[in-house]
Amino acid sequence: MNTSPLLQFISRKAPLSAPEEALLTRLFKPVRLEKNAVLEQENRPAGQLYYIHQGFVRISSNEDGRDITTQLMGGPGFITCFTSFMSGKPSQESLIAITGCDAYSITKADYLLLHQQSPNWKHFCQRLYEQAIAFGLQRTKDMLTLPAEKRYRKLLTAQPELIRYVPLQYIASYIGIKPESLSRIRKKVIF
Structure with a gap:
């Protein structure tokens, strides 16, 4: 192989x-x-x-x-x-x-x-394709139903390495909030 x-x-x-x-x-x-x-x-x-x-x-x-x-x-x-x-x-x-x-x-x-x-x-x-469709549907549901802190926690649970390599402005944008809001959430969230 x-x-x-x-x-x-x-x-x-x-x-x-x-x-x-x-x-x-x-x-x-x-x-x-x-x-x-x-x-x-x-x-x-x-x-x-x-x-x-x-x-x-x-x-x-x-x-x-x-x-x-x-x-x-x-x-x-x-x-x-x-x-x-x-x-x-x-x-x-x-x-x-x-x-x-x-x-x-x-x-x-x-x-x-x-x-x-x-x-x-x-x-x-x-x-x-099937996995991508399921992921997209779940992401849409999360964006519509979960508060920002829960979206952030879910992202970090799924991909904890993001916090080390991805600038916070991209993470904030991805979860649909401003960087300042993410800073406040991060102060409350301890992983």
Whole structure:
């Protein structure tokens, strides 16, 4: 079995044949992402899917001149401006490295090729889509029903490493509050 972090991650959720491993290894390119690198830019079609092995990224959108963080992710995991990546239309969001990241990327054309030639990759993607939909629905519910302190506690329980690597302004934006409000909440919350 290949020991690349990408193949290990996928193999835990879907078994891969040797030809599928070879195809994945050929199509996903290892990349080192620098801190603050813009991986996908708002108003342009998203052209890459990223597997973040180590490091932190965010998806943000510009709303009336305000930078709003809509997703925070630390590796390991897959990320892109998904709606744009799938539709080929310009993205309404940007994907930005918060820290330096060790990652792998695949182009849309190679992603589609992989989808056609690897049944196990297709199955793996189906499971990822289902998890992403469930996560999105839960996040929407949390934003509508939980007070800010509970949203913050829930985020730190799910991803405790965020507090060490992600600037507080992004965390505040992600949970829908101002940085000053987050500062007050943090004084009350001890982890």
